[in-house]
Amino acid sequence: MSLKEKLFQTLKQKEPRMIEIRRYLHENPELSFKEYQTAKYIADFYNGKDCSVRTGVGGNGVVVTIDSGKPGRTAALRADFDALPIQEDTGLPFSSKVPGVMHACGHDAHTAYMLILAETLIELKDEWSGKIVILHQHAEELPxxxxxxxIADGCLDGVDNVFGLHLISNLKNSTVYYHAGAVHTGQSSFKIDLYGKGGHGAMPQDTHDTILAASDLVVSLQSIVSRRVDPFDMATLTVGRFEASGAPNIVNAHVLLEGDIRTLSAKVQQLIEVEFKRVLEGIATMYNVTYNLDYRHNYPVTVNDEKLTAFVEQSLKSANIPEIEAVLDSGAQGPSEDFAYYAKERPSCYFHVGAAAKDGTFYPHHNPKFMIDENSMLIAAKAMGNVVVDYLNE
Structure with a gap:
């Protein structure tokens, strides 16, 4: 029996454990940078196994090194494990036990498939060469x-390439997706406090109206995407928060705005910042208000290495995995990913596994009703296992 046959057969046999782990993690979610028990659970899983485990990496990260004892390349496999501040509304029998916290993005499933895959690769390490580094990463959701x-704590030391994948609830089940080049947007955020001069609504001439200024600002900011960004470049700008408390017959002296920006190139990410500040300054001057601005570039664009992605595509298309019906180019995806930081350090590939229900119904990521078809975890394990075996034995 070949290495891949043993790998696939063993993963299939362990699928019930994979599901059991995922459901335990789903019931016990922890927020970004507070995943203390989850990190301990992950580290404890490796007790007694033939690998080295390093905890507390960059915070709550866990790094596991599997050394075959034979010379070769070193591949890193990344899986994230944090949850979101969302009240679950799925009705699942293993729903979150933590009020206001939910695994609404599939990171519980990422961890479950990766634990079982890592365990299986340890058991089969006499049959492959090089090293595998498992990056159990905390806090993907919160910049x-x-x-x-x-990375600053050395998780990529000695690593040649990094691979990762995400289960996607709105992509077709039994399908694996790849895309070379920019695959996930870069994300920036802003927070603006506008300050004016409050007063009586019947005497607006004596005030500096922040609500009027903020309203004009919300509309004017949209001109950046429509009139400053090349139509062939992707960009979105969203004002998601607009707060101004007070009585209906006053002119408000303070407004708070917060929002989100996504782009598919570093050049556009920088362009939007310049134009954003220009528009804000113009609005402040026009309405005679002042402001405080907190503008941050949180995640860069995730860029898949062209050569490595072509390798992943070929590996998956020739894998003969019965659970995979198709391997397709997904195109770029709108959400952002801090996997981008690994890709800036090492040639990397981040791909996707469809996790919609077999009938095609789905709830989007970060939705209180978010769920995945659990068969997608076995597909993820087999797909990632196939890629890493081909990579190390190439």
Whole structure:
């Protein structure tokens, strides 16, 4: 029996454990940078196994090194494990036991498939060469993310390439997706406090109206995407928070705005910042208000290495995995990923596994009703296992 046959057969046999682990983690979610028990659970899983485990990497990260004892390349496999501040509304029998916290992005499933895959690769390590580094990463959901601090703490030392994948609830089940080049957007955020001069609504001439200024600002900011960004470049700008408390017959002296920006190139990410500040300054001058601005570039664009992605595509298309019906180019995806930081340090590939229900129904990521078809975890394990075996034995 070949190495891949043993790998696939063993993963299939362990699928019930994979599901059991995922459901335990789903019931016990922890927020970004507070995943203390989850990190302990992950580290404890490796007790007694033939590997080295390093905890507290860059915070709550766990790095596991599997050394075959034979010369070769070193591949890193990344799986994130934090949850979100969302009240679950799925009705699942293993729903979150933590009020207001939920695994609404599939990181519980990422961890479950990766634990079982890592265990199986340890058991079969006499049959492959080189090293595998498992990056169990905390805090993907909350900027600045866990990847940055884990890298600073040496998680990529000696690593040649990094692979990762995400289960996607709105992509077709039994399908694996790849895309070369920019695959996930870069993300920036802003917070603006506008300050004016409050007063009586019947005497607006004596005031500096922050609500009027903020309203004009919300509309004017949209001109950046429509009139400053090349139509062939992707960008979105969203004002998601607009707060101004007070009585209906007053002119408000303070407004708070917060929002989100996504782009598919570093050049556009920088362009939007310049134009954003220009528009804000113009609005402040026009309405005679002042402001405080907190503008941050949280995640860079995730860029898949062209050559490595072509390798992943070929590996998956020739894998003959019965659970995979198709391997397709997904195109770029809108959400952002702090996997981008690994890709800036090493040639990397981040791909996707469809996790919609077989009938095609789905709830989007970060939704209180978010769920995945659990068969996608076995597909993820087999897909990632196939890629890493081909990579190390190439």
């Amino acid at each position: 600045p993310g866990g990847a940055k601090s884990m």
